[in-house]
Amino acid sequence: MRAWRERLDPGAREGVPAHVTVLFPFLREDCVDGAVHRALEEVLAAHPAFPVRFESCGRFPGVLYLAPEPDGPFRQLTRAIADRWPETPPFGGRFTDVVPHLTVAQGHEDAVLETVEAELLGGMPITALVSSVELLVHDGTRWHERASFALG
Secondary structure: HHHHHHOOOOHHHHOOOOOOOOOOOOOOHHHHHHHHHHHHHHHHHHOEEEEEEEEEEEOOOEEEEEEEEEHHHHHHHHHHHHHHOOOOOHHHOOOOOOOOOOOEOOOOOHHHHHHHHHHHHHHEEEEEEEEEEEEOOOOOOEEEEEEEOOOO
């Protein structure tokens, strides 16, 4: 998956690790102070760590992603952070249903996405334990991890 992301996901080339987004966009970097860190710690510690499996792919227009199962814990994390900071609705409020996903490729033709999907399916399932949420910030060129918050 890593090789596909590096070739076909512009975010990977900007330093974004493989991830399932909890909330984007979040607060401007200059607004993320100690009080915000403490609030994030508190909100996220209220949610337990959980196992996740990726055993299927999904599509948005021009995007291929891995679908996490279960996706409920990701939805709960998104809801908790968005409820705490209502001025930061997921994806700017553009979607009525925010679908948890791990982007592998974006901005490519269906034929490319079909090739990648066929190869990915042969290596599934992929399993992981989600035990933290990372806060990424953009410096104008690349994304960097600013902090990591443990789940309870």
